[in-house]
Amino acid sequence: EFMSGAFAGGNEALLETHLTSLSTVITNAGGWQEVPADDARVYYYKADTQETQWEQPTQHVALIAELDAIVALVDSIDDTIKDVDLANRLHVVSLYSTHTRDRRVMSRTCRIVHALSGDKGHAERLAGES
DSSP: HHHHHHHHHHHHHHHHHHHHHHHHHHHHHHEEHHHHHHTSOOOEEEETTEEEESSSHHHHHHHHHHHHHHHHHHHOOOOOOOOOOHHHHHHHHHHHOOOTTOOOHHHHHHHHHHHHHHOTHEEEHHHHHO
């Protein structure tokens, strides 16, 4: 039990590190969103320039990878996560306004917010509103 507690503390510290770097990853992603096309394929859209492309931008790949790493960490922590810096929580929440059309980003964001909130129905309610 002592070792599992130490491991959880390590994962929580690693989680905090990933959440701290998330702001930079979001900025580097440049607002690229994955958007469904009418023919069920997806394309990538950058709102500020109205640029579109079929290939996933490397910046979007990096954002998804960072969110996946955070999801894996929150899933590995058994206890309620309470001690995450508020500013780091806000980095995650900011994705609700910048990536609303991107289902992959939103699904990961909901899972992370759910884990950080400790409210079992929170992610489901947020997912239903997006």
